[in-house]
Amino acid sequence: xxxxxxxxxxxxxxxxxxxxxxxxxxxxxxxxxxxxxxxxxxxxxxxxxxxxxxxxxxxxxxxxxxxxxxxxxxxxxxxxxxxxxxxxxxxxxxxxxxxxxxxxxxxxxxxxxxxxxxxxxxxxxxxxxxxxxxxxxxxxxxxxxxxxxxxxxxxxxxxxxxxxxxxxxxxxxxxxxxxxxxxxxxxxxxxxxxxxxxxxxxxxxxxxxxxxxxxxxxx
Amino acid sequence: xxxxxxxxxxxxxxxxxxxxxxxxxxxxxxxxxxxxxxxxxxxxxxxxxxxxxxxxxxxxxxxxxxxxxxxxxxxxxxxxxxxxxxxxxxxxxxxxxxxxxxxxxxxxxxxxxxxxxxxxxxxxxxxxxxxxxxxxxxxxxxxxxxxxxxxxxxxxxxxxxxxxxxxxxxxxxxxxxxxxxxxxxxxxxxxxxxxxxxxxxxxxxxxxxxxxxxxxxxx
DNA sequence: ACTTTGAGTGTACGCTCGTGCACTGAAGCA
DNA sequence: TGCTTCAGTGCACGAGCGTACACTCAAAGT
Numbered sequence: 001x002x003x004x005x006x007x008x009x010x011x012x013x014x015x016x017x018x019x020x021x022x023x024x025x026x027x028x029x030x031x032x033x034x035x036x037x038x039x040x041x042x043x044x045x046x047x048x049x050x051x052x053x054x055x056x057x058x059x060x061x062x063x064x065x066x067x068x069x070x071x072x073x074x075x076x077x078x079x080x081x082x083x084x085x086x087x088x089x090x091x092x093x094x095x096x097x098x099x100x101x102x103x104x105x106x107x108x109x110x111x112x113x114x115x116x117x118x119x120x121x122x123x124x125x126x127x128x129x130x131x132x133x134x135x136x137x138x139x140x141x142x143x144x145x146x147x148x149x150x151x152x153x154x155x156x157x158x159x160x161x162x163x164x165x166x167x168x169x170x171x172x173x174x175x176x177x178x179x180x181x182x183x184x185x186x187x188x189x190x191x192x193x194x195x196x197x198x199x200x201x202x203x204x205x206x207x208x209x210x211x212x213x214x215x216x217x218x219x
Numbered sequence: 220x221x222x223x224x225x226x227x228x229x230x231x232x233x234x235x236x237x238x239x240x241x242x243x244x245x246x247x248x249x250x251x252x253x254x255x256x257x258x259x260x261x262x263x264x265x266x267x268x269x270x271x272x273x274x275x276x277x278x279x280x281x282x283x284x285x286x287x288x289x290x291x292x293x294x295x296x297x298x299x300x301x302x303x304x305x306x307x308x309x310x311x312x313x314x315x316x317x318x319x320x321x322x323x324x325x326x327x328x329x330x331x332x333x334x335x336x337x338x339x340x341x342x343x344x345x346x347x348x349x350x351x352x353x354x355x356x357x358x359x360x361x362x363x364x365x366x367x368x369x370x371x372x373x374x375x376x377x378x379x380x381x382x383x384x385x386x387x388x389x390x391x392x393x394x395x396x397x398x399x400x401x402x403x404x405x406x407x408x409x410x411x412x413x414x415x416x417x418x419x420x421x422x423x424x425x426x427x428x429x430x431x432x433x434x435x436x437x438x
Numbered sequence: 439a440c441t442t443t444g445a446g447t448g449t450a451c452g453c454t455c456g457t458g459c460a461c462t463g464a465a466g467c468a
Numbered sequence: 469t470g471c472t473t474c475a476g477t478g479c480a481c482g483a484g485c486g487t488a489c490a491c492t493c494a495a496a497g498t
Contacts, residue, residue: 045456170426
């Protein structure tokens with residue numbers, strides 16, 4: 001196991017494993033695009049291969065089955081989601097008004113990654129058993145991660161871990177719903193976009209008001 | 220479960236239209252059952268016909284396409300949902316503690332109609348264009364109907380129509396999510412069932428606390 | 439008693455599908 | 469340099485698909 005990729009820059013790498021990687025990416029991209037219009041389950045191995053510019057049997061050099069491809073797409077998609085959170089936490093605007101910033105970031109990032117978020121939304125309930133479970137698991141993980149962030153907020157810093165997770169779940173599920181709307185939104189409609197942001201903000205505010213009262217409530 | 224309906228058997232009604240209706244129901248039931256295990260889009264016309272006990276071409280005597288069948292299933296499913304609301308409003312228990320009653324009714328009714336609720340959850344994001352739009356429309360309608368009920372509750376009776384709908388939307392989306400969980404729940408696990416009810420109750424309570432504060436909030 | 443109607447049948451067609459198998463030819467290594 | 473490896477090719481197969489078309493035969497209408 002020596003260092004694989006030699007640092008010869010400039011022109012395209014013609015090495016064997018680099019070419020293989022390129023084909024793999026082409027297959028992933030093809031599957032993602034075809035999924036957008038017809039759903040992953042209706043996307044055939046042959047369609048993917050055709051779109052990626054390879055012969056059907058070449059598919060098997062990269063994935064043992066369409067199911068395995070699906071799992072790779074889940075991983076890719078949640079990579080995008082995690083990048084979104086990381087960016088949000090770096091952005092100083094986030095701490096100024098966490099709700100406004102969240103709505104803003106949500107719409108912007110989902111719009112930039114419609115394919116990935118659309119994939120998750122679609123396959124969450126309708127994918128194969130393996131894909132569905134992978135998504136549920138990642139989503140649970142994401143709720144837990146957000147809970148850690150929320151736990152540092154005023155009002156929530158005294159809550160039990162379970163209560164914070166409940167709040168996190170409410171937020172994530174609403175974000176998922178609004179993300180679904182953004183994915184389905186036609187291009188070039190800033191009015192719809194603003195409407196979604198506005199609704200997302202109001203919903204989050206309503207939930208936050210619940211937070212504030214929960215403090216003195218279950219004491 | 221092939222549900223062949225033979226016209227020769229001893230039967231209450233052997234009239235032509237009654238027999239046709241029976242076959243139509245068999246097709247709907249077959250499609251619903253096959254959808255549960257493999258999704259509606261992966262269910263072929265031939266599979267449905269086989270399951271319903273008719274020859275493939277007989278399918279066309281009832282539906283012009285699988286898409287039309289899908290729309291009929293949407294209608295059937297939301298009929299079930301509306302029946303749930305009607306029952307809930309009749310039940311005196313509902314007014315004693317609306318949250319406890321809602322959680323109870325939600326789990327009970329969804330468990331009794333896993334096929335219909337599962338169909339809606341699955342096809343809401345992944346069905347054909349027509350099916351997806353039909354579900355979104357029905358869901359919007361349902362949110363509006365629930366809003367009318369909510370508008371009569373304390374705290375909410377002074378809210379604007381838009382605010383009530385926002386609250387209704389939050390409730391419905393959480394119910395949809397918990398319904399998805401009930402559908403995926405394995406049989407004979409009253410512990411999981413109780414856990415879902417408990418979480419649903421706590422979420423609803425948190426949202427209701429938001430209601431109470433929203434009153435005195437600027438809006 | 440007759441004709442008409444139409445739900446359901448049976449055959450046959452041209453597709454696309456996943457996948458097994460033998461292959462090619464360039465990259466990579468000794 | 470010559471040998472090995474393996475990503476990608478090309479072909480062939482059996483199976484399932486949607487649906488066109490001509491049909492049967494009992495209920496419904498006259």
